[in-house]
Amino acid sequence: MIDTQSRNLALWNWVVAFAAFLVACFLGFYQVVERSGLFDFLESPPAYFASVSTHGVLMAYVLTTFFIMGFGYLTATSSLKRPLWQPGLAWSGFFITLIGTVLAAIPLLAGKASVLYTFYPPIQASALFYIGAALLVVGSWFWCAIMVVMAAQWRRENPGKGMPLAMYATVANALLWLWTSAGVAMEVVFQLIPWALGWNDTLDPGLARTLFAWTLHPIVYFWLIPAYIALYCFVPKEAGGYLFSEEMAKFAFLGLLVFSLPIGFHHLYMDPEQGAGWKLWHGIGTFLVTVPTLVTGFTVLASLEIAGRLGGGRGLFGWIGTLPWRNPVVLAAILALLMLILGGFGGIVNASYALNAMIHNTAWVPGHFHLIFAGTTVILYFAIAYHLWPKITGKKLVSNTLALIQLWTWFVGMTLLSTPWHVLGLLGQPRRISGVTYNSLLTLAWQPYELFMIMGGAVLLGSAVLFGVILWKTWRNTEIETVPEIAYAEPIHPPESLPAWAESLKTWNLAILGLMLLSFGWPIAQFFFLKTFESLPWGY
Ligand code: HAS
Ligand code: CU
Numbered sequence: 227m228i229d230t231q232s233r234n235l236a237l238w239n240w241v242v243a244f245a246a247f248l249v250a251c252f253l254g255f256y257q258v259v260e261r262s263g264l265f266d267f268l269e270s271p272p273a274y275f276a277s278v279s280t281h282g283v284l285m286a287y288v289l290t291t292f293f294i295m296g297f298g299y300l301t302a303t304s305s306l307k308r309p310l311w312q313p314g315l316a317w318s319g320f321f322i323t324l325i326g327t328v329l330a331a332i333p334l335l336a337g338k339a340s341v342l343y344t345f346y347p348p349i350q351a352s353a354l355f356y357i358g359a360a361l362l363v364v365g366s367w368f369w370c371a372i373m374v375v376m377a378a379q380w381r382r383e384n385p386g387k388g389m390p391l392a393m394y395a396t397v398a399n400a401l402l403w404l405w406t407s408a409g410v411a412m413e414v415v416f417q418l419i420p421w422a423l424g425w426n427d428t429l430d431p432g433l434a435r436t437l438f439a440w441t442l443h444p445i446v447y448f449w450l451i452p453a454y455i456a457l458y459c460f461v462p463k464e465a466g467g468y469l470f471s472e473e474m475a476k477f478a479f480l481g482l483l484v485f486s487l488p489i490g491f492h493h494l495y496m497d498p499e500q501g502a503g504w505k506l507w508h509g510i511g512t513f514l515v516t517v518p519t520l521v522t523g524f525t526v527l528a529s530l531e532i533a534g535r536l537g538g539g540r541g542l543f544g545w546i547g548t549l550p551w552r553n554p555v556v557l558a559a560i561l562a563l564l565m566l567i568l569g570g571f572g573g574i575v576n577a578s579y580a581l582n583a584m585i586h587n588t589a590w591v592p593g594h595f596h597l598i599f600a601g602t603t604v605i606l607y608f609a610i611a612y613h614l615w616p617k618i619t620g621k622k623l624v625s626n627t628l629a630l631i632q633l634w635t636w637f638v639g640m641t642l643l644s645t646p647w648h649v650l651g652l653l654g655q656p657r658r659i660s661g662v663t664y665n666s667l668l669t670l671a672w673q674p675y676e677l678f679m680i681m682g683g684a685v686l687l688g689s690a691v692l693f694g695v696i697l698w699k700t701w702r703n704t705e706i707e708t709v710p711e712i713a714y715a716e717p718i719h720p721p722e723s724l725p726a727w728a729e730s731l732k733t734w735n736l737a738i739l740g741l742m743l744l745s746f747g748w749p750i751a752q753f754f755f756l757k758t759f760e761s762l763p764w765g766y
Contacts, residue, residue: 227710227711228300228303228304228617228711228712229303229309231309231310231316232299232300232302232303232310232313233300233617233618235295235296235299235310235313235317235320236297236299236300236614237618237619238296238320239292239293239295239296240293240296240611240615240618242288242292242327243288243289243290243291243292243293243296244289244293244611244693244694246284246289246292246327247285247289247604247690248690249280250284250285250289251686251687251690251691252687253277253278253281253284254281254686255683255684255686256268256277257281258643258680258682259680259683260277260660260661261274261659261660261662261676262676262677262679262680263662263663269660269661270660271660271661272337272340273337274660274661275337275660276334276336276337276339276340278342278660279339279340279341279342279343280331280334280335282343282344283330283343283359285343285599285600286343286599287343287359287362288327288362289604289607290448291362291366293452293607294449294452295319295320295323295366295369297396297452297455297610297614298369298373298396298399298400299369299372300614300618300712301392301393301396301455301459301712302372302373302376302393302396304392304711305390305391305392305393305396305712306377306380306390306393308380310372310376311372311379312372312375316369316372318365318368319365319368319369319372321365322361322365322368323362323365323366324365325361325365326357326358326361326362326363326364326365327358328358329354329357329358329361330359330362331358332358333351333352333354333358338351338352338354338355339351339352339354339355341355344438344442345418346431346435347417347418347431347434348429348431350421350422351418351422352422353419353423355422356418356419356422357419360411360414360415363407363410363411363414366403366407367407369400370400370403373396373397373399373400374397374400374401376397377389377393377396377397378731380393381729381731388472388476388723388724389729390714391458391459391469391472391475391476391714392455392459392714394479394729395451395454395458395459395479396455397731398451398479398480398483398734399451399452399479399483401483401734401735401738402444402447402448402451402482403448405444405487405738405742406440406444406445406448406487407441408440408441409438409439409440409441409490410437410440410441412437413433413434413437413438417433417434418434432497432498432499432753433499433750435494435499436494436499436749436750437750438493439490439493439494440487440490440746441490442490442493443486443487443489443492443493443512444487444490446486446598446599447483447486447515449599449603450482450599450602450603451482452606452607452610453562453602453603453607453610454479454522456558456559456606456609456610456613457522457559457562457606458478458525458526458529458715459714459715460609460610460613460714461529461555461556461559461715462526462529462530462532462533462715462716463713463716464550464553464556464613465529465533465534465549465550465559466533466536466537466550467529467530467532467533467534467536467718468715468716468717468718469525469529469715469717469718470525470532471525471528471717471718471719472717472721473721473722473724474521474524474525476724476728477518477521477728478518478519478521478525479518480734481518481521482515482518483734483738484737484741485511485514485515485517485518485741486515487738487742487745488508488511488738488741488744488745488746489511489514489515489745490508490746491504491505491507491508491749492505492508492509492512492576492577495509495582495583496583496586496587500749504745504748506579507745508745509578509579512577513574513577516570516573516574516577519566519570523563526559526563530545530549530559530560531545532718534546534547534548534549537549552626552630554608554612554613554626554629554633555609555612555613557630557633558605558606558608558612559606559609561605561633561634561637562602562603562605562606564637565597565601565602565605565637565640566598566602568597568645568648569598569601570598572594572597572598572648573594573598575590576590576591576594584652587657587658588650588651588652588654588655588656588657589647589648589650589651589655590647590648590650590651590657591651591657592647593644593645593646593647593648593650593651594644594648596640596643596647597644597648600640601636601641605636605637605640608632608633608636608693611693612629612696614712615697615701616700616707617707617709617710617711617712619700619701619707620707620710621700621701621703621704621705621707622705622706622707622708623696623700623707624696624699624703625696628692628695628696629696632692632696635685635688635692636686636689636690636693638685639682639683639686639688639689641682642679642682642685643678643679643682643683644682645678646675646678646679646682647675647679649675650672650675653672653675654668655669662676
């Protein structure tokens with residue numbers, strides 16, 4: 227049976243996560259309609275920016291953090307087969323994160339924090355927003371501490387043994403998040419809050435953007451790792467086969483942890499505050515961090531092939547047809563991988579130093595992250611929910627067919643939304659604008675794409691509502707779930723024991739520390755040593 231405490235924690239964390247997600251989907255649909263300029267009466271930049279800021283914060287921070295915390299409690303207790311360490315602490319973390327969310331939501335909805343989810347200064351939000359965001363992060367650190375302690379306790383009691391894969395990935399993600407969130411935490415606590423409260427008249431936006439870049443890349447892998455846990459730990463078994471290689475899986479998670487941190491300057495290629503050499507260095511690291519994803523694509527496809535062939539598939543592609551496409555976990559995995567092809571390709575374009583000049587600050591960028599985050603990642607969150615919600619509520623999934631329809635519509639909606647977004651970026655449409663009507667013949671070419679995006683937004687909203695209905699009806703279902711245990715995929719061959727460093731949290735941390743000092747040490751220190759702008763004749 228699943229540990230009762232972790233079950234309740236998962237339930238309530240997910241209730242918050244998915245409620246935030248639903249609200250954000252309604253806002254998203256409004257935004258795509260407003261921005262198109264097809265409905266004059268809707269046009270309102272203040273309302274648009276309040277909405278898009280709330281949408282971004284709900285999706286990027288609230289959905290993800292609560293979802294990941296809930297999932298982590300389940301994986302820790304079920305894969306390590308031990309009760310949750312300090313449930314009281316976990317609930318404290320939950321409430322602090324929740325209070326932070328509510329505090330941030332008030333100014334967001336009131337239009338006093340229309341600073342987008344990246345909240346770059348010099349646009350300023352009410353101090354309440356920054357304080358809420360800081361509490362949201364602090365609350366999630368409780369979760370990190372619990373994951374790290376549980377992993378360390380298990381390691382002490384099982385010397386020389388390889389950690390179960392699901393927990394290996396979860397604790398890697400907890401460490402990743404501690405390291406990741408330190409950058410934005412420093413920005414918020416030392417720069418933004420004192421400035422918003424009026425204690426400081428000014429701040430250095432270059433330093434703020436550098437600290438945010440520290441967070442901005444690894445945070446996307448914090449969101450992604452639970453999706454990869456589903457790909458490695460649930461998909462092979464649900465497809466009727468085995469995990470192709472557990473060693474490869476661990477290598478991928480370790481790679482994501484270590485190499486996603488020191489590379490954030492690919493978000494600053496077009497910014498002036500860092501030197502070209504540093505950007506190139508981070509650019510090389512960015513290409514390195516695609517390797518764990520390529521390894522994941524390979525390993526998961528190989529696992530699917532094993533399952534398809536065990537199911538009777540023959541020939542080069544015959545195994546694809548014999549996969550259980552009606553299993554929501556398998557279907558979500560296939561659709562996620564398909565979206566990863568273009569989403570990842572877009573990432574490579576972004577990361578290529580010179581090509582970035584073409585797409586930076588254009589509509590291409592939201593196209594990229596909607597496809598790879600809201601598409602690939604979130605569709606796997608749905609899969610995890612369909613797989614585990616019945617186990618945590620104790621009720622049978624109300625309808626498998628509705629779940630399949632929901633996944634397909636999400637895929638179709640996201641394709642309709644994000645493909646035109648990529649094209650619009652190439653046609654020169656900027657991002658972060660509240661309307662696309664420029665009264666220019668050139669921008670007429672944008673119109674048909676806007677229509678597709680509205681259709682995509684509508685399909686996505688319908689799909690999101692269906693997701694909410696399925697979870698709600700399952701919770702209220704009278705039929706009891708018959709398989710209450712969480713089962714993990716078996717590797718096809720017994721995993722070989724990895725070298726000690728690959729299993730040692732201490733070594734991982736030391737590697738990150740070294741790489742972070744190398745990649746961010748001087749780029750941050752320079753703000754305190756160099757008086758670049760003060761030396762200009764006209765002052766600063
Ligand atoms: Fe990104 C901007 C580079 C991955 C999210 N990214 C963003 C932003 C977000 C985001 C939110 O270098 C916007 C930030 C902002 O607001 O300013 N990104 C990358 C690269 C990757 C990447 C190199 N991003 C992600 C993931 C995200 C995410 C994952 C969220 C979850 N991204 C960038 C850059 C920018 C950026 C620049 C800044 C742009 C700018 O100028 O502002 C890589 O990790 C991607 C690697 C993936 C691949 C794909 C491999 C394909 C596979 C599929 C195989 C499947 C098959 C089909 C063959 C190389 C594995 C099987 C079919 C069957 C039927 C079975
Ligand atoms: Cu990035």
